[in-house]
Amino acid sequence: MNKAELDPRVALPFPKAAKASLRDAQLRANVRRATDTIQAKRRKLVDEKKDWQELRESARQIRAHVLEHLDVYLEEFERNFTRAGGHVHWARNDREAQEIVVAIAKQAGADEIIKIKSMTTEEIHLNDALEAAGIHAYETDLAELIIQLGHDRPSHIVVPALHKNRAQIREIFLREMHLTELGEKPADLAEAARKFLREKFLRVGTAVSGANFLIAETGGICIVESEGNGRMCLTLPETLISVVGIEKVIPRFADLEVFLQVLARSATGERMNPYSSIWSGVTPGDGPRNMHVVLLDNARTAVLADGEGRQTLQCIRCAACLNACPVYRQTGGHAYGSVYAGPIGAILTPQLMEMRHGESLPYASSLCGACYEVCPVKIDIPEVLIHLRNKVTQRNGWFAREAMAMKAMATIFRSEPRFRAAQRLARMAQQPLAKKDLPIVGQDTQARPDSAASWVKWLPGILGNWTQTRDLRAIPRESFREWWEKRRA
Amino acid sequence: MRVSLFIACYNDTLFPETGKAVVRVLERLGHTVEFPAAQTCCGQMHWNTGYEELALPLVARFVEQFEHAEAVVVPSSSCVAMMRDHYPLAAERIAREGGDGALVERVATLLPRVWEFTEFLTKKLELTDVGAYYPHRVTYHASCHGLRNLGLGDGPEKLLKAVSGLELVEIERKEQCCGFGGTFAVKNADVSGAMLEEKLQAVLKTGAEECTACDNSCLMHIGGGLHRMRAGVGTIHIAEILAGEDKSAAQ
Numbered sequence A: 001m002n003k004a005e006l007d008p009r010v011a012l013p014f015p016k017a018a019k020a021s022l023r024d025a026q027l028r029a030n031v032r033r034a035t036d037t038i039q040a041k042r043r044k045l046v047d048e049k050k051d052w053q054e055l056r057e058s059a060r061q062i063r064a065h066v067l068e069h070l071d072v073y074l075e076e077f078e079r080n081f082t083r084a085g086g087h088v089h090w091a092r093n094d095r096e097a098q099e100i101v102v103a104i105a106k107q108a109g110a111d112e113i114i115k116i117k118s119m120t121t122e123e124i125h126l127n128d129a130l131e132a133a134g135i136h137a138y139e140t141d142l143a144e145l146i147i148q149l150g151h152d153r154p155s156h157i158v159v160p161a162l163h164k165n166r167a168q169i170r171e172i173f174l175r176e177m178h179l180t181e182l183g184e185k186p187a188d189l190a191e192a193a194r195k196f197l198r199e200k201f202l203r204v205g206t207a208v209s210g211a212n213f214l215i216a217e218t219g220g221i222c223i224v225e226s227e228g229n230g231r232m233c234l235t236l237p238e239t240l241i242s243v244v245g246i247e248k249v250i251p252r253f254a255d256l257e258v259f260l261q262v263l264a265r266s267a268t269g270e271r272m273n274p275y276s277s278i279w280s281g282v283t284p285g286d287g288p289r290n291m292h293v294v295l296l297d298n299a300r301t302a303v304l305a306d307g308e309g310r311q312t313l314q315c316i317r318c319a320a321c322l323n324a325c326p327v328y329r330q331t332g333g334h335a336y337g338s339v340y341a342g343p344i345g346a347i348l349t350p351q352l353m354e355m356r357h358g359e360s361l362p363y364a365s366s367l368c369g370a371c372y373e374v375c376p377v378k379i380d381i382p383e384v385l386i387h388l389r390n391k392v393t394q395r396n397g398w399f400a401r402e403a404m405a406m407k408a409m410a411t412i413f414r415s416e417p418r419f420r421a422a423q424r425l426a427r428m429a430q431q432p433l434a435k436k437d438l439p440i441v442g443q444d445t446q447a448r449p450d451s452a453a454s455w456v457k458w459l460p461g462i463l464g465n466w467t468q469t470r471d472l473r474a475i476p477r478e479s480f481r482e483w484w485e486k487r488r489a
Numbered sequence B: 001m002r003v004s005l006f007i008a009c010y011n012d013t014l015f016p017e018t019g020k021a022v023v024r025v026l027e028r029l030g031h032t033v034e035f036p037a038a039q040t041c042c043g044q045m046h047w048n049t050g051y052e053e054l055a056l057p058l059v060a061r062f063v064e065q066f067e068h069a070e071a072v073v074v075p076s077s078s079c080v081a082m083m084r085d086h087y088p089l090a091a092e093r094i095a096r097e098g099g100d101g102a103l104v105e106r107v108a109t110l111l112p113r114v115w116e117f118t119e120f121l122t123k124k125l126e127l128t129d130v131g132a133y134y135p136h137r138v139t140y141h142a143s144c145h146g147l148r149n150l151g152l153g154d155g156p157e158k159l160l161k162a163v164s165g166l167e168l169v170e171i172e173r174k175e176q177c178c179g180f181g182g183t184f185a186v187k188n189a190d191v192s193g194a195m196l197e198e199k200l201q202a203v204l205k206t207g208a209e210e211c212t213a214c215d216n217s218c219l220m221h222i223g224g225g226l227h228r229m230r231a232g233v234g235t236i237h238i239a240e241i242l243a244g245e246d247k248s249a250a251q
Helices: A014-023 A025-047 A052-068 A070-083 A094-107 A119-123 A126-132 A142-149 A166-176 A186-203 A229-235 A253-267 A300-304 A310-314 A320-324 A326-331 A342-352 A370-374 A381-396 A401-413 A416-429 A461-467 A480-488 B009-014 B016-028 B044-049 B052-066 B077-096 B103-113 B117-124 B144-149 B155-161 B189-206 B216-228 B238-242
Strands: A087-091 A112-115 A136-139 A206-209 A213-215 A220-225 A239-245 A275-279 A290-296 A434-436 A454-456 B002-005 B032-034 B071-074 B114-116 B137-140 B167-169 B210-213 B234-237
Touching: A014 A025, A014 A326, A014 B189, A025 A253, A025 A320, A025 A326, A052 A070, A052 A253, A052 A310, A070 A087, A070 A220, A070 A290, A087 A094, A094 A126, A094 A206, A094 A239, A094 A290, A112 A186, A112 A229, A119 A126, A119 A239, A126 A136, A136 A142, A142 A166, A142 A186, A166 A186, A186 A229, A206 A229, A213 A253, A220 A229, A220 A253, A229 A275, A300 A310, A300 A342, A310 A342, A320 A342, A320 A370, A326 A342, A326 B189, A342 A370, A342 A381, A370 A381, A370 B144, A381 A401, A381 B044, A401 A416, A401 B044, A401 B052, A416 B009, A480 B009, A480 B016, B002 B016, B009 B016, B009 B216, B016 B032, B016 B234, B016 B238, B044 B052, B044 B077, B052 B077, B052 B103, B071 B077, B071 B103, B071 B117, B077 B103, B077 B114, B077 B144, B103 B114, B114 B117, B117 B155, B117 B238, B137 B155, B155 B167, B155 B238, B189 B216, B210 B216, B210 B238, B216 B234, B234 B238
Parallel strands: A087 A290, A112 A136, A112 A206, A206 A239, A239 A290, B002 B032, B002 B071, B071 B114, B137 B167, B137 B210, B210 B234
Antiparallel strands: A213 A220, A220 A275, A434 A454
């Protein structure tokens, strides 16, 4: 697939991109199976926490508090991380962050780096920038390795290769690792990845990571993971560069107690992540000697300035909302045209683009609320979606076709006589389109309560989007209010 | 009790049978039903599609029509969700922009008297058996707004289980959206259709004669899909089931 497809600046609008995903039966089967599995594990572990709602509320309050005092906590983090021997860099946008990372890597004399799975580096398309500077990045997370070797793009925040099944992964490994034979069991695939990666861990002296949390109080950085590849990247290289969104800071070490509980359960359906690494600066004789943190804004301060959109920055990237989303379930992640897919992507992407791109994303939701229900930091995603829809309609102005139709509808609803007239008019207008059913042989359709109803099977214009897969019950002869008035009389 | 019925614009126009059924059930239970004549729409479509400004006059209009009601009953959970979740915000905006400053307070005093139809029966009247007869095999679809925004829980199913002659069959993935989502169904028609397809398969798998719900909006979607495939399975609003009577027994 074309790499540019996950860049919101050039991506297709969601409804168009979704068409391609919907045609891929294998992808949809893989997505359903994987999200069902993670959801079942999550539900079991959430159900066993009797204080789950209190935990969610704590997590929300801590994150909301941080966003109210972001400047204070970021500076506290900078002081403590610097005191411990690390270097802090501030990047206003993707380009600045790329330049900083490339400069540090060059200074370290690196022409290769190893990488821990990181959405933030995906967001700034860091691998492309490194490649352009003659530095090759090796992804070491198993799923990211599959994506990289398959010349693919991530489709999920936590499980980026979720759209691929085991047989497809085996094919990628056989081809890209130049293997002559490879078993089919998960252990065989893991063993192949292990051998492929081990040599990189031992050879490459520079690593790039993201972070799950920055701890202001200690100047610590925390990463949680499942495979141990992260631990290798954090301990073996001489130079470690972490690219982190400014919203990822938490006040105290003790706050991890809340976040490590909700994150593991929400993300992978585990009580605790198998590996939780926290590092604070340089320790002589142990681990990397050059530690850098690149604090990335990339429009986060613009999101922060929007009172209603701000809660988006509470996100801890668990992807529970993707797994619960009935839209994501059908399309997978690529249709969202951004490294951030699913409900959180639908609100995060357009805001990170300052609403200049990704305007179709706030509409990529039926507002069913499943995302809000599972969110461990209680981001009211449906409310933010509606907020962003308002931004889109305001920018499109009152002369847009949809806006004019909406305005006409609102005018009708503001007066009962106009509403009645519209009802009568619609009833007349549908007449050529509304048809009664022909009887079906062998079916007692006359016994059905709606057997008297007429149906509309074709509608013009945008309304034809309804009748492409569904019929529409025709408007009956008498409205409720007409019946009510007759009854009264 | 004196119950004021807010029918919802689409029920009024497309599904008058639902309104008639609500009247039948409430009157059978001994209540008086009123229908404030100037009512139109709750404003949900405008609000949820991103035309908040156009919804504001409809909010004020609803309050004017219903603020003196003893109880307001609405056979549509998404309209009630619109009122509970968004009317306070709408009223604040109206007040902030120099409109009726008292609207915030008026909304706050009205909302506790607004009930979704099944919620009115189970929570306000504390009933599960409304004396209905409906000898059919039925499955219940939990609409998203009823399930998540109103927290209806198993209230509607308790009502259905108490219906004489009715066999209630559980649907797979009951909590999954049918893909309607208002303007979503036309803006993202392909995805909406794919979501519907999964829901239709689940409905058919139950072997039910009919699928019921508290919202005709979901049922319009599910029913439209079932009808397109000539499935021979219909949809029916829960009020119409609860209005069912055993006519042979009465004679």
